[in-house]
Amino acid sequence: MAGKIELSVNRTQHSVISDGEASLLSVLRNEIGLTGSKYGCGEGQCGACTVLIDGFPQRSCITKLWSVAGKAITTIEGVEHDGKLHPLQEAFLADDALQCGYCTSGMIVSAVGLLKASPNPSVAEIVEFMQGNICRCGTYPRIVAAIQKAAAEMGGGR
Amino acid sequence: MARWEDGREKEARLKPGPTGDSGVAAAEVEFERYEMREGAVHQFELQRRDFFKALGGGIAILVAVRAPLATAVAAQESGGRGRRGSEEIPETVGAWLHVGEDGGVSVFTGKVEIGQNIRTSLAQAVAEELRVPLASIRMTMGDTEKVPFDMGTFGSRSTPTMGLQLRRAASAAKDVLIDLAAKKWGVERDKLAAEDARVHDPRSGRTASYAELATGQQFSQTIPEEDPLIAPAKWTIAGKSIEKVIGRDFVTGQHRYPSDTALPGMLFGKIVRPSAFGATLISVDAKDAKAMDGVTCVTDGDFIGVAAPSEYLAAQAAKRIHAEWKSSPQPSSDGIFDYLKTHRGKGQDYDEPKPQVAGSIESGLAAADVKLQQTYAVAYIAHTPLEPRAAVAEWKDGALTVWTGTQRPFAVRDDLAQTFHLSRERVRVLMPDMGSGYGGKHTAECAIEAARLARASGKPVKLVWTREEEFTWAYFRPAALIEISSGATHDGSVTAWEFHNYNSGSSGIATPYDIANQKIEFHPSDSPLRQGSYRGLAATANHFARETHMDELARAVKMDALEFRRRNLKDARLLAVFEAAAKAFGWSDRKKEAGRGFGIAGGVEKGGYLATCAEVRVDSASGEVKVERLVSAFECGAIVNPEHLRNQVEGAMVMGMGGALFEAIEFADGKITNPHFAQYRVPRFGDMPKIEAVLVDRKDLPSAGAGETPIMGVAPAIGSAIFDASGVRLRAMPLVPKGLKTAKA
Numbered sequence: 001m002a003g004k005i006e007l008s009v010n011r012t013q014h015s016v017i018s019d020g021e022a023s024l025l026s027v028l029r030n031e032i033g034l035t036g037s038k039y040g041c042g043e044g045q046c047g048a049c050t051v052l053i054d055g056f057p058q059r060s061c062i063t064k065l066w067s068v069a070g071k072a073i074t075t076i077e078g079v080e081h082d083g084k085l086h087p088l089q090e091a092f093l094a095d096d097a098l099q100c101g102y103c104t105s106g107m108i109v110s111a112v113g114l115l116k117a118s119p120n121p122s123v124a125e126i127v128e129f130m131q132g133n134i135c136r137c138g139t140y141p142r143i144v145a146a147i148q149k150a151a152a153e154m155g156g157g158r
Numbered sequence: 159m160a161r162w163e164d165g166r167e168k169e170a171r172l173k174p175g176p177t178g179d180s181g182v183a184a185a186e187v188e189f190e191r192y193e194m195r196e197g198a199v200h201q202f203e204l205q206r207r208d209f210f211k212a213l214g215g216g217i218a219i220l221v222a223v224r225a226p227l228a229t230a231v232a233a234q235e236s237g238g239r240g241r242r243g244s245e246e247i248p249e250t251v252g253a254w255l256h257v258g259e260d261g262g263v264s265v266f267t268g269k270v271e272i273g274q275n276i277r278t279s280l281a282q283a284v285a286e287e288l289r290v291p292l293a294s295i296r297m298t299m300g301d302t303e304k305v306p307f308d309m310g311t312f313g314s315r316s317t318p319t320m321g322l323q324l325r326r327a328a329s330a331a332k333d334v335l336i337d338l339a340a341k342k343w344g345v346e347r348d349k350l351a352a353e354d355a356r357v358h359d360p361r362s363g364r365t366a367s368y369a370e371l372a373t374g375q376q377f378s379q380t381i382p383e384e385d386p387l388i389a390p391a392k393w394t395i396a397g398k399s400i401e402k403v404i405g406r407d408f409v410t411g412q413h414r415y416p417s418d419t420a421l422p423g424m425l426f427g428k429i430v431r432p433s434a435f436g437a438t439l440i441s442v443d444a445k446d447a448k449a450m451d452g453v454t455c456v457t458d459g460d461f462i463g464v465a466a467p468s469e470y471l472a473a474q475a476a477k478r479i480h481a482e483w484k485s486s487p488q489p490s491s492d493g494i495f496d497y498l499k500t501h502r503g504k505g506q507d508y509d510e511p512k513p514q515v516a517g518s519i520e521s522g523l524a525a526a527d528v529k530l531q532q533t534y535a536v537a538y539i540a541h542t543p544l545e546p547r548a549a550v551a552e553w554k555d556g557a558l559t560v561w562t563g564t565q566r567p568f569a570v571r572d573d574l575a576q577t578f579h580l581s582r583e584r585v586r587v588l589m590p591d592m593g594s595g596y597g598g599k600h601t602a603e604c605a606i607e608a609a610r611l612a613r614a615s616g617k618p619v620k621l622v623w624t625r626e627e628e629f630t631w632a633y634f635r636p637a638a639l640i641e642i643s644s645g646a647t648h649d650g651s652v653t654a655w656e657f658h659n660y661n662s663g664s665s666g667i668a669t670p671y672d673i674a675n676q677k678i679e680f681h682p683s684d685s686p687l688r689q690g691s692y693r694g695l696a697a698t699a700n701h702f703a704r705e706t707h708m709d710e711l712a713r714a715v716k717m718d719a720l721e722f723r724r725r726n727l728k729d730a731r732l733l734a735v736f737e738a739a740a741k742a743f744g745w746s747d748r749k750k751e752a753g754r755g756f757g758i759a760g761g762v763e764k765g766g767y768l769a770t771c772a773e774v775r776v777d778s779a780s781g782e783v784k785v786e787r788l789v790s791a792f793e794c795g796a797i798v799n800p801e802h803l804r805n806q807v808e809g810a811m812v813m814g815m816g817g818a819l820f821e822a823i824e825f826a827d828g829k830i831t832n833p834h835f836a837q838y839r840v841p842r843f844g845d846m847p848k849i850e851a852v853l854v855d856r857k858d859l860p861s862a863g864a865g866e867t868p869i870m871g872v873a874p875a876i877g878s879a880i881f882d883a884s885g886v887r888l889r890a891m892p893l894v895p896k897g898l899k900t901a902k903a
Binding site for chain 1: 272273274275401402405406408409410411412413414415417418420426468469470471542543544545546591592593594596622624625801802805806808809810811812813834835836840841842843844846849
C-alpha cells in the first residue's frame, strides 16, 4: 500500500507517497524527476540504473523503496559538485568514452564507487568491478582508460 | 488477426522501390528488403512564411534532392521563387538551414542521433562550409513537424548523403552572405572572403558579421545538390576530432532520452502480451484491474493494456488481468537451418532476387586443383539497444504527438496516422537523441501502443518496453544458412565461386575477389521469427561465410591467408586496408605457439573498406577461447571526425564479438526462451581484447558512412584464428557459445 517515505537523494530530503515495494529507480525517475539513472533491464543485469547507497553502488531497478528510507542516495545528478564536473565525468568526455551515452550514468556512478573503495585500481580490478555494467555501443576499453585517467587525476595514480 | 501477424505482413508488403535514402543513393548503394524502406516522396509541409515566422528574418537555404518523381529543381533567383510561386517549397527538400539575425545557424534534418555522433559530425560539416564556429550551430533532428521528410537513419547514409546536402546548403548560405556584403559595399563579390562568421574585404579591411548581413532579410533559396564544396584537404573544422556536442549533458545525466520524456498528468502504460507469437485471444478478464483506482484498461481485439498513475501500479494492474491465449506449434531454434533451407519465402510481392552469374562454375571447377564445398550458419540475434523501445503519447484536440526512440520518425508518423485514421498533418513525432538502435528501431509498435492507451485514458501515457519485451516483441537479425562451393589452383587463384544465402539477405553477398566463374544467389525463406535491419544487415553473415571459406581455400592450397587474398584481389582500396591491418597487427611476424592462433578477414560494404586481424588463445583443457587482440583497418574516404570514427570502428568490433562468439536467440513454439541478459550473453568488460582501429584517411575520396561495415570482419577473423590455434574449423555463428569443446562435439 502506498505510504509516505522519506528519501535523502543527493543531500536533499524528499518526501514521496509510494508503495514501498516500488523500485527505487521508478521513484527516482518518475516521482522525483531525476531521470539520469536509466532503465536497461529491470533485472540488475546491466548496471544502467546504478546509484550509490551509503556510498556503495547498487542497482536501483531491483532495490525496493522501503529498503532505502533514511539512507544516503547519490545519483548521477549528484556526482557533479557546484557546477564542477567530477574527474570521472571529465575523463569520460575527454576520452570519448561513450557513444549513445545511455549506459554512461551507471558507468560513472559505479566507477565513483570503485574509486572510493580502491583509489588506484588495476585494469583487472576495474574489469572485475565493472563487469555488471553493459555498454552495447562497445566503448569498454575507453571506459577503462577514462577510469584510470580519473584515478590518476584524483591522486590515486601509481 | 494477431498484431504479430500484422507486423509480419506489413514487412512483407514493403517493396524495394527505385530510390535509396532521400532518393539520392539509388545508384550508389544496393538496399535490401530487410532495411524496411518505402519509396514514397513526401511533401515538405513547412511553408516559407512559416519558417521565417518561427525563426525570424535571415537567410534560408533549402536543398532540393534528386528524386525519380520530381525533376531536379534549378537554382532559384533570390526571393525564393519556387516553380509554383514564392510561397511554395519543392516537394523534395532534403534538408535546410537558416542563418538568423543573431548570427545563429539553425540546421534541420530528418536524420537522428543514436550514438553515432552525427549531431556532431553534421554540425562540423556545416561549420566548415559556412565558416562559422561550431558553437553557433543548432541542430534540429527528427522532429516531423520541423524537418523535411527523411526515410530514416540507416544504411550508413547520413555522412555521404545528409553530410553532402548540408555542406552544400552551408556553402550556398555563405555565398548569399558574401553577395549581400558585396552589394552593401559596392564591390565585386569575388574580392571578398568569409571567415569566423564574418565577411571580409581584405583590400579595405572592412568586415561585416553574418548577423548584421542577415538582419532585415527574408531571403530563401532552393539549391540543387551540385554546388562547389571545400576540398577535404583544406578542411579546418571538419576532419578534426571535435568532442561530442552537448557531451556534458550525457555525463551529468541531464540529457533527456525518449524514455525520460515526462508530461504533466502523464500515466504509465503496460501491455499484456500474448503467450506466444501468433497466439489468439480466447478470453480476458480485466475486472480486478479495472477496479483499481486511477487505472484504465484497454481490451480491443487482441490488444490488452493498462494505464496507471505509476509504473508500479501499471505492473500490478497488468498482473491482475487474466488472459487466455491459444497458440500453435512453431519451428524452434533446434533445426532452424534445415527449416530455412526447405521453406522458401512465400507470399512476397517484391521482385524475386536473381542470381549474379559470371562465366561458368563447371569450367571453373574443372580448372581447379582443389575443390571445397562447405555450409555455414548464423543464428538469429537481438539488437538489445540499452534503451528499450519507449514512447510518450499525447492527444490534444484530435491531434497526436509522440516522443519516441526511432530511426525512422517519418515512418512512425505515417504508421500512427494510418492506425488512428488521421491525416499526417495531425501527427507529430519527435525523436530526442536516443539510447542506440543498431538497426533495431525502425518500427512503430511502442508508439502505437502508447497512443492507444493515451487515447483510451484521455491523458498522456508513457510506455517503456521491458527488457524481456525488447528481446521478444522487437525483431531480429535474420538467421543465415550459406552454402559455398569453390575451386582454386595450386598457385592460389580462385577459379570458381558458387554462393547461396538462405534467408539472411543480399548485403555484402558479392565477392570482392577477382573470380572469373561465379554464381551468387540469395534465397528468401519463410522466417519463423520476425526479422529486419541490423547493423551491417546480411553483410556480417555473408562475410563470415566468404572469408572463412577463403581461409579454408588458402589452407587447402597451402598459402598464407593474406598472400592468398593478394593473389585474388585487384581492388586497390581493399588491398590497402588488408596491408594496413596486417602491418599494424604484425601479421608477417606472428609467432606460432601452442594454443595461440591468428586470423585475417576483410571486405567492402556501403562504401567502406575493411580488414580485421585477430589473435586468440585457446585453453585446450577447459576449451575456453579468449580473443586477445583485434586490429581493424578501415577506410571510408575523407574522415570527418577521426576520434568519433575510431570510436565507431572499435564499437563495431566489440559488438561484432558478441555475434561471433556467443550471442544467439533461442526459441521454441513461438516463445523466446532466453529473453534476459542473464541468459543472452552480450560482450562485457571481461571479454575485451586489446583493440586497435587503424584509420586510412583518403582526402581525395568522398566520405562514406562508417557505423556498420567495421562489424563484418570480426567473426571470420576470430573463427580462422581459432582454427589456427586448435585445428577445429567452426562454421556456425556464434562460434563458441559454450567454449570450444562443445563446439567440437
